[in-house]
Amino acid sequence: MTYEDILYRVEDGVAVITLNRPDRLNAWRGEMGRDVKSAMRAASDDAAVRVIVFTGAGRGFCAGADMNTLQVIQGGNAAARSGAGGASDFDPNARADFRMANSWFPAVPKPIIGAINGACAGLGMVYALYTDIRFASDAAVFTTAFSKRGLIAEHGISWLLPRLIGFAAAADLLFSSRKVDAQEALALGLVTRVFPAAEFEAGVMAYAKMLANDVSPRSLREMKRELWNAQLESLGESIAAADADMAGSFASEDFKEGVAHFLEKRPAKFTGK
Template structure:
């Protein structure tokens, strides 16, 4: 998947004082995205489509940060996870101190960050780092089947709006999340995908969603 930062780059920072300052992230995909989602490596939530992390092999350091910013994570039984930072004399980089406790709880996050120990796919599933584990031989087919299901069977508009709501809710109280959802509901009722969602169910046929 991603074994983390290039060790030659880290050595260069150590030996000649090269700056580790991050370059600016990409242009916003969602112009309404929070400022939090416009920083380097935190832009995944601003992409208005689900991002599936397909983790098959090493997932370490910065690679683990990337994985955690995805919306859903699937692993093969060959995947291995480690935060790695403590063993390099580094800190909890790029917002992982915010992400990891939200996924697996404070104490478990502290364990993985402090120890930098390796976690196999089975433990990752138990902890909640990943949603599903596939045998390596079935991994690609399993992940692609899920992705195709999202592409073919559900409303693109619903996916877009739900993703935005899920990530924004991490900064909201329950009341604020309810109010935001209530405000979004009128747009859903007026959408073409809502009409199609009712029609294909009543007509007992495959959906033909347009994302509008």
């Protein structure tokens, strides 16, 4: 498929989706939203893909909504905002919370690694927070940006951010729109790891390929669903859901292979079944 605003490739079980408007620091517009969703669909449907990396070309990850789009909205066309489309069909059984116009990353049945290579602002930060794991280049800079545009905490960031860094820290970043460098982002819990810029792509891909080749795709799929659902469940509900899932895991081919490769002291050959 031909994409207008992204690049897409598959390498050793890893699909890499790269926002590709480097001259605009990958500012988000409707075409980009449609491309990203289409590429996520392709990665989800491809049995050869086990992990997805989501990153940006050039100096930016995503500098937020394209200013031309914001000017259109200012003129009264709010429908132009994200271009991401309506409710996701990635998992029709997913919670309604994860089937809305901008909250569908959790319904993608494969892990999504946010590879934050540079500037990450506004809507770009929202999408980064919807990824499952975030790694940053030491050149990355984060800002919520909304308060400096006269906007609000958009697209669920007021739900996501406190869960990652706590209420007061989330309030600080939202209220002030101040810039946060990669090391502070690591200390806050916005990202899990920081790599030197020169080693960033190699470091991210090494981790992604480890997930793609060394662990069960079925486990990744089920654990992702359990983790996101648990954010809206009580402890008892989470335990009950996991107990209900247990029988399926014991009956799976990946469980049999998981035991066999350990006992036989050989590399695993998981199928995701």
